[in-house]
Amino acid sequence: MSRPTAQSASPDAVIAVGDRFEDFLVNRGTVPVSDLLARLRSGDVPEGLAVGIGQGLSDEQLAEIRALTDRLGPAVTVAKPGVPERAQQRLTHKHDAKNVLIGPVGQTGEHRFAADLVLDQHVEVLEDHLTGQHIPAITLLEAARQFWTVVTEQFYVTGPDRTRFVIGSVGSTFHSFVFPLAATLQYELLELTRTPVGPVFKCRISIHHGDTLASVIDAEYRVIPEQFSVKQEKIAARQAVVAELTRLRDQAAPAMSGDRAA
Template identity: 25%
Template sequence: MMVKKIYIVGDRFNKFADNENVVSVSKVESDLFKGSLNINGVVYELGQGVSAERVRHILVEVKKYPGLDKYFQFSEIEKSYKNLVHKFNVANSMITKPEKLSANRYRTDVYIDDQCDDIKDHITGQHIPGMALSEACRQMFLAVTELYYLRSQLFSHYFVINTSAIEYYKFVFPLDISINYMIDEFERKSHGSLKFSVTMEVIQAGKVCALVKYGFSTYESKFLHEKESEAAIKALRQDEEVLHA
């Protein structure tokens, strides 16, 4: 018998959930509670929009029914640590811990919580908003750099974006999403600074749906704060000169 995949998505993706083979997380939770979940010739996969907490809750409930776990083809979501993606609210973390493939190549899986800041006020159709994909890629360069380049540094540091560009090729829907990350250029500068040029591919169904490029640098926090203060004072003085002209 052919087995059909059904994707579980967050409630904010209600328009996408109207499609065949898609169901909202609230419907799954309700059917589990009532003991009326459809398991005839289906398996459940995790789409986008479901919080890590609700995924955990579903899997706990599934274990209460012997044999039911074989119909659920996913495990708990292990998102990047807060210090890797610079987010205090776990709902705003969008990626798993980056995996190192080679010296300059990394990958991650994307899990977007529909309660995150970049989603909850910006869903206008069935697809993932472009700004959410951009934020996932921003988190990727933070996480890779924090995990593989800055972990051994004893001082705190600060990221500065120098350039950014993104090209969208296809709609990205609330299904499996991954990011391929390539370091194009890397340079160690003075004062402990690091400079990167990177390219990222947003992948869905084996296709590149968006291409993202960032140029960014890291600085020792104390050094950058001094430079920032100098620039702020200079900007205020220039503003005063304009007022008195």
């Protein structure tokens, strides 16, 4: 029996995934987003088609799916939670919108928050590293960083003054693969300490793949005023340069002495 492909999937439900996830797209029921869009544009879809949104879609592709399924409905529906959106770019500290990896953050309890994983296939941490069917761990770590940044700026450090985040430690445990399907992140604030140079946060972020706990990331970070951070960084940079120049001079001194002796 030949191996099933995306083209042999049941016609009543498909999962749209970014075209670059070629290895994953051999799984029955998945379809490259470019193929899905072509079918939706032509109207060549079975009645009652349910579309699931996986990972790897650009903002333009998500917007077009939203518009086309609205036009074709109820013949075509998008499965819950629907067509995802991305978090506000400024809150994630990313300069390029495609590099935002999470959706808008919602509060789920006291000091608990959740967001969807929303990956563009051309995001910087996927562009040059995509092996096998799963999403690389480095991508999930960057998603966690963006998540705690958004949570902090949206719910805890909301003043007008510009701030910087300084990571103290990060520890991660990966229990299972995360594939380019719907996934969610959950944030739990473990400890918040106020200090003269800004609050220190300890948090735990868990990444869930459906009902499966895929990974846990513990982090400690400090949020400090940008003016203070810039001053600290200048001093540290100056000290690092002086130390390196001293090392270079000390390294050159014996060679110079040897030349004179010769």
